[in-house]
Amino acid sequence: MTTTEGILPFSVASVVEGVLQQHGKRLSDIDLASRKAEEASLRRYEAARWLRKTVGVVGGKDLPAELSLRKKNLGLVVEAPSDSVIVPDGAALSAYQYFENVRNFLVAVEEMGLPTFEASDLEQGGKSSRIVNCVLALKSYDDWKRGGGNGLWKFGGNLKPITFGKYFVRKNSEPFVSSLRNLTSEKSLDSISSEQSLCGDLGNDLNEMGNSHSLHMLVCELLSDKKPEEIPFIVENMIGKVMEEFEHRLAGQNEQMRTTLRDEDVSDPNKALSKSSFGDIEELKHTLHTAKADLHFLQIKYQEEVNNLGVHLHGLAYAASGYQRVLEENRKLYNHVQDLKGSIRVYCRVRPFLPGQPNSVSTVGHLDEGSISIITPLKYVKDGRKSFTFNKVFGPSATQEEVFSDTQPLIRSVLDGYNVCIFAYGQTGTGKTHTMTGPKELTQKSVGVNYRALSDLFLISEQRKNTISYEVSVQMIEIYNEQIRDLLATDGLNKRYPLDQIRNSGQKGLNVPDANLIPVYSTDDVIYLMNLGQKNRAVGATAMNDRSSRSHSCLTVHVQGRELTSGTNPSRLYASGGQAKTLMFVHISPEPDAAGETISTLKFADRVSTVELGAARVNKDGADVKELKEQGEPGSLHSALSSTEIQSMNSAGTSLSHPSWQSSGDVSGGRRQQMGDVGNVRGATLCQPPKRQSIDIQDLLMNSPPWPPVGSLASKEDVREAAGSGDWVDKVMLNRQAGNRQDCQDNDVNRNRYETATTDDSDDLEAATSDSSETDLLWPINLPKVNSIPNGLGSKTKKPNPKQTKELRIQESNSSTTNTEALQRSHFTHCTRLEGSQFLLMGREK
Numbered sequence: 034m035t036t037t038e039g040i041l042p043f044s045v046a047s048v049v050e051g052v053l054q055q056h057g058k059r060l061s062d063i064d065l066a067s068r069k070a071e072e073a074s075l076r077r078y079e080a081a082r083w084l085r086k087t088v089g090v091v092g093g094k095d096l097p098a099e100l101s102l103r104k105k106n107l108g109l110v111v112e113a114p115s116d117s118v119i120v121p122d123g124a125a126l127s128a129y130q131y132f133e134n135v136r137n138f139l140v141a142v143e144e145m146g147l148p149t150f151e152a153s154d155l156e157q158g159g160k161s162s163r164i165v166n167c168v169l170a171l172k173s174y175d176d177w178k179r180g181g182g183n184g185l186w187k188f189g190g191n192l193k194p195i196t197f198g199k200y201f202v203r204k205n206s207e208p209f210v211s212s213l214r215n216l217t218s219e220k221s222l223d224s225i226s227s228e229q230s231l232c233g234d235l236g237n238d239l240n241e242m243g244n245s246h247s248l249h250m251l252v253c254e255l256l257s258d259k260k261p262e263e264i265p266f267i268v269e270n271m272i273g274k275v276m277e278e279f280e281h282r283l284a285g286q287n288e289q290m291r292t293t294l295r296d297e298d299v300s301d302p303n304k305a306l307s308k309s310s311f312g313d314i315e316e317l318k319h320t321l322h323t324a325k326a327d328l329h330f331l332q333i334k335y336q337e338e339v340n341n342l343g344v345h346l347h348g349l350a351y352a353a354s355g356y357q358r359v360l361e362e363n364r365k366l367y368n369h370v371q372d373l374k375g376s377i378r379v380y381c382r383v384r385p386f387l388p389g390q391p392n393s394v395s396t397v398g399h400l401d402e403g404s405i406s407i408i409t410p411l412k413y414v415k416d417g418r419k420s421f422t423f424n425k426v427f428g429p430s431a432t433q434e435e436v437f438s439d440t441q442p443l444i445r446s447v448l449d450g451y452n453v454c455i456f457a458y459g460q461t462g463t464g465k466t467h468t469m470t471g472p473k474e475l476t477q478k479s480v481g482v483n484y485r486a487l488s489d490l491f492l493i494s495e496q497r498k499n500t501i502s503y504e505v506s507v508q509m510i511e512i513y514n515e516q517i518r519d520l521l522a523t524d525g526l527n528k529r530y531p532l533d534q535i536r537n538s539g540q541k542g543l544n545v546p547d548a549n550l551i552p553v554y555s556t557d558d559v560i561y562l563m564n565l566g567q568k569n570r571a572v573g574a575t576a577m578n579d580r581s582s583r584s585h586s587c588l589t590v591h592v593q594g595r596e597l598t599s600g601t602n603p604s605r606l607y608a609s610g611g612q613a614k615t616l617m618f619v620h621i622s623p624e625p626d627a628a629g630e631t632i633s634t635l636k637f638a639d640r641v642s643t644v645e646l647g648a649a650r651v652n653k654d655g656a657d658v659k660e661l662k663e664q665g666e667p668g669s670l671h672s673a674l675s676s677t678e679i680q681s682m683n684s685a686g687t688s689l690s691h692p693s694w695q696s697s698g699d700v701s702g703g704r705r706q707q708m709g710d711v712g713n714v715r716g717a718t719l720c721q722p723p724k725r726q727s728i729d730i731q732d733l734l735m736n737s738p739p740w741p742p743v744g745s746l747a748s749k750e751d752v753r754e755a756a757g758s759g760d761w762v763d764k765v766m767l768n769r770q771a772g773n774r775q776d777c778q779d780n781d782v783n784r785n786r787y788e789t790a791t792t793d794d795s796d797d798l799e800a801a802t803s804d805s806s807e808t809d810l811l812w813p814i815n816l817p818k819v820n821s822i823p824n825g826l827g828s829k830t831k832k833p834n835p836k837q838t839k840e841l842r843i844q845e846s847n848s849s850t851t852n853t854e855a856l857q858r859s860h861f862t863h864c865t866r867l868e869g870s871q872f873l874l875m876g877r878e879k
């Protein structure tokens with residue numbers, strides 16, 4: 034039972050009492066009212082007894098055994114300090130004092146949490162039971178305090194709950210409070226400790242005590258009339274009922290507690306917070322779950338996107354490869370068109386009258402885009418007018434840009450892997466340098482083919498960098514006196530190589546493999562190297578002192594391309610290691626005096642043009658060649674080749690059955706004939722042993738007519754004005770002299786030219802070449818001209834070299850083959866040669 038105290042809101046006694054009362058329904062003879070009255074009487078008695086013990090006898094008389102809690106005999110308030118505790122009948126107190134005492138008492142009781150009563154209960158007709166309850170509660174409290182005040186004092190009686198709804202305002206009545214203090218003080222309580230024992234056996238709990246009395250009464254009443262043998266059964270029955278009732282109440286109490294706890298969960302902030310946290314966690318879990326689901330969904334979507342991307346990429350790759358194929362096809366078609374235009378193209382350019390020249394009528398009678406007619410003296414042609422057809426004819430007013438626009442496609446062919454050679458041909462002073470390089474004062478508009486070609490080369494290679502990687506490098510050599518010198522050598526050794534070093538060897542197709550090959554990345558780089566080379570050349574010229582016009586500077590620009598996708602060289606896409614394309618600019622001047630030279634030049638150009646067109650012209654070519662032979666002296670041009678040139682020609686190249694020419698035939702679908710085909714030399718192209726035939730390209734050159742006399746060029750100054758230094762012509766004439774001295778001696782013009790180009794010694798032909806050391810470059814390099822030889826040796830004339838002539842003839846007789854490129858190099862000093870991976874520029878020394 035003790036364990037239920039403080040936990041259960043009901044006492045065991047009350048349960049037993051309830052059971053007994055219910056059971057008592059059967060006990061009709063028990064008078065409940067009298068029993069209650071008796072119980073109430075006992076309680077009053079107990080209360081009165083405690084009061085008497087506590088506060089003593091009031092006014093010399095004890096309280097009656099049966100306490101009457103009326104105002105006049107209660108006498109609660111003690112006005113006097115300590116000894117007078119009861120005021121009999123309130124006589125000594127005023128009515129005011131009386132009510133104040135009562136109020137203060139009730140407030141004190143209220144504050145102590147004890148059952149209280151109304152002031153009116155002290156009056157007649159008041160509820161005395163409430164007063165008794167209050168006194169017994171005070172007694173219980175006093176007992177608890179006397180017991181040490183351990184634990185929490187709890188009034189556990191079955192009295193009505195204390196009503197807190199009524200509050201009394203306790204007035205300052207210290208005597209009453211002191212009285213109460215005295216009442217509950219240790220000292221005061223000690224004095225009545227003996228009385229405590231009287232009711233101690235009824236339990237400390239006042240209510241319990243009352244109930245014990247009640248239970249006792251009930252049990253006594255229940256068993257009083259029972260037989261002894263019935264008592265055990267009745268007691269057992271009572272106990273069973275008590276247990277049943279107890280369990281029932283306990284279950285009810287548990288249910289009530291659960292309900293209370295649920296309600297508390299809602300109202301308790303901490304629990305609410307816990308619930309909130311739990312809710313948050315649940316929400317987070319839900320969010321996590323959702324996020325996982327979303328992530329999974331995204332992964333699936335991502336995978337789908339990747340798959341789709343893969344499909345798209347595959348499509349793009351297919352399209353790209355298709356695009357690449359189309360590009361390659363375009364290139365093939367483009368170059369095929371170029372081929373159809375001719376692997377050897379001839380452009381004719383007419384120089385305008387120069388400032389300061391006397392006004393005269395041009396020899397050009399008519400020209401259009403592809404033809405030109407020259408008015409000539411009847412001496413040369415029967416009707417006084419000779420017409421020629423070329424791939425392109427540029428009049429005197431044609432700009433540099435217009436000229437290059439028709440050259441440009443060939444530059445693109447270089448980057449497609451074709452061998453390209455661009456060179457200028459013509460009498461001295463007709464504009465070769467102007468076309469290839471430009472005038473001395475270069476502007477953006479006036480720059481020539483070389484600059485523009487290089488610019489295009491780098492520009493196109495930049496445009497193609499995503500598909501083709503190009504490496505451009507430069508080699509610069511000088512050919513002089515049967516020796517080769519590397520102009521870009523940095524070791525200062527001034528090393529020279531024999532001419533037989535000029536050969537097309539190695540994978541890079543270098544003509545001089547031992548010479549330095551320097552990478553370049555822009556046109557400026559090339560120009561810088563050319564300047565450097567020209568400086569080296571100038572130093573060499575000073576040291577050598579015997580430099581002649583037969584010194585050639587050759588700049589070769591090597592272009593190596595690599596397809597980024599296939600890793601192959603673009604040239605392999607076409608056509609057997611590349612194909613040669615040649616463009617010849619044939620230059621003429623408009624002066625009537627030069628009409629003979631102009632006709633000769635154009636006839637030669639026409640011949641070259643005809644050769645390019647191939648076998649269909651064989652018969653016609655034969656006629657032309659016959660005409661040329663009639664006009665000129667066979668072998669005279671052949672003799673114009675120096676031994677050096679012939680040497681280089683033979684050492685550098687192969688015959689007309691050179692693979693490049695064979696491949697050209699392949700690309701053009703077999704229409705193009707080998708150069709050897711010209712003049713009915715078809716057998717030479719079919720890998721048969723090349724035979725010396727009546728006409729080949731060398732024959733063309735060698736059998737081209739000598740320059741006709743230009744009698745009107747009367748003075749040295751005139752010639753110098755009109756023809757500049759005239760080195761090429763000088764060279765030709767000189768070599769002609771070497772081959773046929775009489776021819777030169779009989780030719781006043783040549784004599785004049787020779788004189789013009791040489792020093793004072795007009796009789797010594799060799800001086801024309803030996804002393805003509807003026808540097809003439811394809812590029813505007815601001816170097817001092819090497820006009821004079823410091824040691825005076827420059828003016829020293831040379832005798833004709835019989836060995837050269839001999840060698841020439843030996844070469845001629847031994848050479849069963851020719852090389853057009855070498856011929857171009859030898860005869861046409863302004864030569865730009867692009868060989869697919871090579872871009873060769875030729876300069877010369879005047």
Ligand SMILES: Nc1ncnc2c1ncn2[C@@H]1O[C@H](COP(=O)(O)OP(=O)(O)OP(=O)(O)O)[C@@H](O)[C@H]1O
Nearest residue numbers: 384461462463464465466467472756757758759760
């Ligand atoms: N198309 C042209 N328009 C204007 N001037 C020109 C043209 N062609 C040539 N000239 C001028 O004619 C002169 C001679 O030209 P250029 O030096 O180019 O001839 P060339 O053939 O190179 O002579 P050479 O063979 O003697 O070196 C130069 O002053 C040049 O500027």
